[in-house]
Amino acid sequence: MADKQISLPAKLINGGIAGLIGVTCVFPIDLAKTRLQNQQNGQRMYTSLSDCLIKTIRSEGYFGMYRGAAVNLTLVTPEKAIKLAANDFFRHQLSKDGQKLTLPKEMLAGCGAGTCQVIVTTPMEMLKIQLQDAGRIAAQRKILAAQAQLSAQGGTQPSVEAPTGPRPTATQLTRDLLRRHGIAGLYKGLGATLLRDVPFSIVYFPLFANLNQLGRPASEEKSPFYVSFLAGCVAGSAAAVAVNPCDVVKTRLQSLQRGINEDTYSGFLDCARKIWRHEGPLAFLKGAYCRALVIAPLFGIAQVVYFLGIAESLLELLQGPQA
Numbered sequence: 242m243a244d245k246q247i248s249l250p251a252k253l254i255n256g257g258i259a260g261l262i263g264v265t266c267v268f269p270i271d272l273a274k275t276r277l278q279n280q281q282n283g284q285r286m287y288t289s290l291s292d293c294l295i296k297t298i299r300s301e302g303y304f305g306m307y308r309g310a311a312v313n314l315t316l317v318t319p320e321k322a323i324k325l326a327a328n329d330f331f332r333h334q335l336s337k338d339g340q341k342l343t344l345p346k347e348m349l350a351g352c353g354a355g356t357c358q359v360i361v362t363t364p365m366e367m368l369k370i371q372l373q374d375a376g377r378i379a380a381q382r383k384i385l386a387a388q389a390q391l392s393a394q395g396g397t398q399p400s401v402e403a404p405t406g407p408r409p410t411a412t413q414l415t416r417d418l419l420r421r422h423g424i425a426g427l428y429k430g431l432g433a434t435l436l437r438d439v440p441f442s443i444v445y446f447p448l449f450a451n452l453n454q455l456g457r458p459a460s461e462e463k464s465p466f467y468v469s470f471l472a473g474c475v476a477g478s479a480a481a482v483a484v485n486p487c488d489v490v491k492t493r494l495q496s497l498q499r500g501i502n503e504d505t506y507s508g509f510l511d512c513a514r515k516i517w518r519h520e521g522p523l524a525f526l527k528g529a530y531c532r533a534l535v536i537a538p539l540f541g542i543a544q545v546v547y548f549l550g551i552a553e554s555l556l557e558l559l560q561g562p563q564a
Contacts, residue, residue, distance in 0.1 A: 252326040254552035257318030259325075259543035264313045266542070267535045269294060269306035271313075274531035275373040278492045281503045282520050286381055290531050301376050309372030312411045316365040320358055325547060328354035328446050347447035355442030356435065363434045364427035367418075368411050370495045375408055381500045433491035433509050440487070441480045449476035449544065469548045470541045477540035478533040485532055486525035489516065 273293040280286055287293035297305050331350035336342050342350070418426030449472050456468030464472070481488075490512045499505060504519065506512035516524050 251550070251552040251556060252329055252547075253322040254555065255547045255550070256322035256325040256543065258551055259546035260317035260321035260539075261314060262546070263321075263539035263542045264310065264317050267538055268310045268313065269297075270531050271535045272297070272306055272308060272373045274528035274535060275370055275492055276377045277531060278489050278528040279374050279377065279496055280500070282524075286377060286384075290534075296380075297376060300380050305376060308376060308408075309369040309411075312365060312368045312372065316361055320361040320365060321543060323361060324354050324358040324442070325543065327357040328442065332446075342450075344447055347450060348443045351442035351444070351446035352439055354446065355439035358442075359431065359434050359438055362438060363429075363431050366434065366491070367427055367429060367495050368414055370492060371409060371414050371497055372411060374496055374498065378498050378500055379408075385501055430491050430495040433487060433494050436509070437484050437487040437491050441484045444483055445476050445480035445540070448479060449473060449540075452476060453544075463548055466545060466549070469544045473541035473544035474537040477536040481532045481536035482529050485527075485529040486513075488532060489525050489527055492528075 270290065273287070273290045276293055276297075277287055277290070287296060294306060301308070328350055331353040332342060332347070335346045335350055415427070422429075452472035452475060453464045453469055456472070457464045463469075490509055493512050493516070494506055494509065504515050506515060
């Protein structure tokens with residue numbers, strides 16, 4: 242990053258702006274990732290990213306692809322703000338001697354950032370996953386019921402039609418979880434979230450910093466716009482694929498509703514063991530390319546907004562000319 246110090250409000254605003262823009266752009270891919278990760282062998286409704294999005298549009302309409310987006314748009318601002326600001330804070334604390342950070346210190350800063358962000362990430366993911374996967378569960382049950390009815394009469398495979406019945410809202414889910422389990426209900430899967438987000442940040446932030454440094458013309462200047470964007474995309478994709486097995490387990494653990502004949506899990510190790518035994522090792526890579534497609538532009542946009550200093554310009558306009 243540039244040598245000048247950036248105020249905490251500016252860091253938070255930049256992280257929030259970047260999160261809002263990024264989520265709006267890539268949320269349909271994230272929905273497909275969740276549905277692909279949650280479907281188990283023998284109950285496969287979707288064969289690929291495109292197949293999932295096409296069937297979602299047919300059964301739930303265009304805005305069905307944005308089921309759960311309101312949760313993300315509400316909480317992504319504090320989540321991204323905490324992540325970026327915490328990493329910057331830890332990097333500053335670890336480089337007080339004025340020397341360039343070593344790789345272990347860069348990884349330690351990333352570890353701190355990943356640990357801090359789960360305060361917001363865990364309940365956000367918990368609510369988002371229920372809303373994203375509700376359409377898959379409803380459509381699966383309707384299709385299986387139709388198949389059972391047709392089996393005695395003969396007929397063709399039923400198509401995926403609009404799921405019926407009331408759909409849960411984020412507010413209803415939150416109230417229900419708090420009533421039944423207290424605040425711990427919103428933090429189900431906290432351990433799995435830590436095992437995903439801490440390694441992600443350990444990989445992402447040092448990789449981004451070093452890739453971004455390669456494109457910096459001089460030590461006292463910021464990297465060009467396109468360098469920050471590409472560095473964020475490459476680092477984000479690499480980190481996302483690296484931790485995808487933990488993301489699959491986290492998604493399964495946080496899903497409260499199960500499809501017919503789908504496994505239930507008692508914890509992280511039980512989930513990992515059953516996935517390996519029933520679906521094979523490749524199941525841990527389910528949705529990996531979707532996650533890379535989500536994370537790459539998400540963090541590319543985040544780093545561009547952060548490095549362009551959009552918040553600093555906004556704060557200067559609000560403060561007016563200095564005397």
